[in-house]
Amino acid sequence: MTDPDVRTSIMRAAYEALCEHGYTELTAQDIADRTDKSKSLLFYHYDSKEDLLADFLEFLFERFDDRVAETRDLPPVERLATFVDWFLYGPGENDRQSFHVAMLELRTQGPYNDRFREKLRKSDDQLREILEEILRDGLEAGEFRDHDPETTAAVLIAAFDGARIRQLTIGRDAYLEEVREGTATWVFDDLLAEDASFPADRDPRTLPENDHQHRLAADLGADTREADDETAERDRE
């Protein structure tokens, strides 16, 4: 896998195939179909389908790193609000949801698959680290009251993930807003120092729905525009 373009195009195909078929029903052919290459080529670049998907997790992980870096200069409260939005984006973003459903299926293979689990773990470690960093920065900046960043991070991540999962799997969208509001009530109200507040346009209790500023494409990183063009071209053939 010398050429990064090849990898990227396979990863994009895997992404699209996962969105359309889900993980359980995903076949190597589905991925190849979203490429301008043959199925055999997948096995030229990867030893197995599992191998390809493990690299897909790695790929997502790399992209996530970049997106995190972009928020590094925001003030803690702002970063925290962005963090909440990442998770609790609106239920109307269908493409994004279908991808997250597939990712959820893939995540459930962690217990059976060491390589998947390792990648998922790395991703989890990173996620907690960032949230803890935000919380600690807020403490230092005097914007947050005293609390234990580790448990708070764990609770927030678990609650957001749980809300998303329940919303996706049973289709009850209310979970998103209920958890947004519930965490605002139970956690953020207490967490924010008296003179701090969630940005007016980001208050979890007043913002009825995410403003879609983080579009689907965000999941795969920044170079969305060109990629979509490429896809379009392929479809025209």
Next chain:
Amino acid sequence: MTDPDVRTSIMRAAYEALCEHGYTELTAQDIADRTDKSKSLLFYHYDSKEDLLADFLEFLFERFDDRVAETRDLPPVERLATFVDWFLYGPGENDRQSFHVAMLELRTQGPYNDRFREKLRKSDDQLREILEEILRDGLEAGEFRDHDPETTAAVLIAAFDGARIRQLTIGRDAYLEEVREGTATWVFDDLLAEDASFPADRDPRTLPENDHQHRLAADLGADTREADDETAERDRE
């Protein structure tokens, strides 16, 4: 499916097969192997494997009802503690975990499968209802401070489910205790009226690990003993 015994024996076989193989790798043969009947018979009783598994969800739902009923007479705080334990049982219960992993896989099929989703939804409705009932009972009894039961229920369920899922899929057990303690800090401390408290032996912050009083078998309901005998008999053949 006239004979309830037949249904029960198939359900039990499905349960065992799910524990051993997971949902994704589950085959009709795996279920039949844990029965004293043939694979063909499964298709006599059910139109398809999906049909059988939809009934399995229904079956679990029925059993869950019974277990809920058993707690109906406990005082609200005690019931709440029991509720927490249901979710955050210790990471050492391997049999239980393997079943929950399989259930998690199955849950991820909700978005693709209307019948699964309907059952999951019913189950979710029931779960929230119970928790809300507990919270409302506590409010009425003056044991809980004023709060919104709906959002609180949603947050707790989401947080507990999210913790379990992350623990299971990435194998990071710390989530269980962190969320147990985090919810104790952020929610329960505020929730409990000044003169009320979690039962001494149930305080989420002091109880290092669940006491295993809810054993694996609980997942399938009360009639565990006979079932095991049945299994033993089959193995002897």
Next chain:
Amino acid sequence: MTDPDVRTSIMRAAYEALCEHGYTELTAQDIADRTDKSKSLLFYHYDSKEDLLADFLEFLFERFDDRVAETRDLPPVERLATFVDWFLYGPGENDRQSFHVAMLELRTQGPYNDRFREKLRKSDDQLREILEEILRDGLEAGEFRDHDPETTAAVLIAAFDGARIRQLTIGRDAYLEEVREGTATWVFDDLLAEDASFPADRDPRTLPENDHQHRLAADLGADTREADDETAERDRE
């Protein structure tokens, strides 16, 4: 594999497929094509193609037993002559040759395949035992001069097998007659007591070519007639 007819029909199909395609090029489909059943059925009865072929070796072994039994009542010299004929049948028997070529390919997998090797070994043990028995019987009957049956058996089997192999693989038919005559000269002349002799019509040095009395079908046992009819019927469809 309860029904012996099914096994027999699969074995016959394997036999025919081996004759036509050889072992190296043999596919499961080739075998299925010579059956009135589907390819899947082969995997219903056998865990793998290798498994099927191991059973094929076993099957041949069973049939060989029967053929050996038939010669048990012949006098030693006559049996020995029959033995020679088994090996050194004429080069013109094409069907038989193509089967033996395939068997030879299969035999070369012995070093890589424990199950094949075990069956081949069993078959070798049986073959040597029979020849040694013939030689010992001849000694007791005073028809053979004193010699060591074990080494003689080994030399004869090796020489006959080697002749066959070289004839088959390089297509030099002369090996058959040369080894027939060579063993007659070096071994049998010395072996036979003065007053004994190879049956007039069986003297290895005068019989220019095997009389085809042991036809191809012999390889698969006695029930050739019906089997061929069955094959014919299938071809007509």
Next chain:
Amino acid sequence: MTDPDVRTSIMRAAYEALCEHGYTELTAQDIADRTDKSKSLLFYHYDSKEDLLADFLEFLFERFDDRVAETRDLPPVERLATFVDWFLYGPGENDRQSFHVAMLELRTQGPYNDRFREKLRKSDDQLREILEEILRDGLEAGEFRDHDPETTAAVLIAAFDGARIRQLTIGRDAYLEEVREGTATWVFDDLLAEDASFPADRDPRTLPENDHQHRLAADLGADTREADDETAERDRE
């Protein structure tokens, strides 16, 4: 294929690959892996894998010629003893055996492959010629009694080859010694004139095992040293 070095390095790679994988499982990649060049290059030099292997047979044939020439000056009895040793080397020479197993697999393709068969035939012709030459020289020199060199050569080659094949394929090493002793008893005892005898240290009946003076490398000819160095270099990269 202008450069003989390139050919030699491919031939050596083919040899090593055959030893490790056998013929049936041999892939072009396996050969390329033992080269410092790419798989594509094999197809630049040869039209097909079959073509390469046909040349490999040719290559072996050329080397064999050289080794035969080396024995040309020995007295007939000595040459005959050397001949026996070539075939009946001890069972402990594992590297040599793995190569001979692969060659045996390759030989079984003769009936399906004209080019292979032609090379094998040439090799067989040469082998018989040499043995017949030895036998005739011995007759002329008065060291051997009167006999027919053609049939004797055929019997010996067949017996030795058969012994080797049975030893390799079923793993019964006894064949080697039994045939060594059997031929000594039935053929050589009669063959040698009264006043001639097998070299004391070469008598097939007293020499329990080949003295390994003909090492593995012999199979590929004399230039072993450099070849090993080359291999070592490759491994270091």
Next chain:
DNA sequence: GATGAATGAGATTTCATTCAT
């Protein structure tokens, strides 16, 4: 000469489901 990338044509196996009995 030399190679990385690419592919078509299989091959083996799997499995839900059906059907005759």
Next chain:
DNA sequence: AATGAATGAAATCTCATTCAT
């Protein structure tokens, strides 16, 4: 009610060979 036998439709992976560079 019960089952052994049977199958079609896939899915993963392999590999000799080709080709653009």
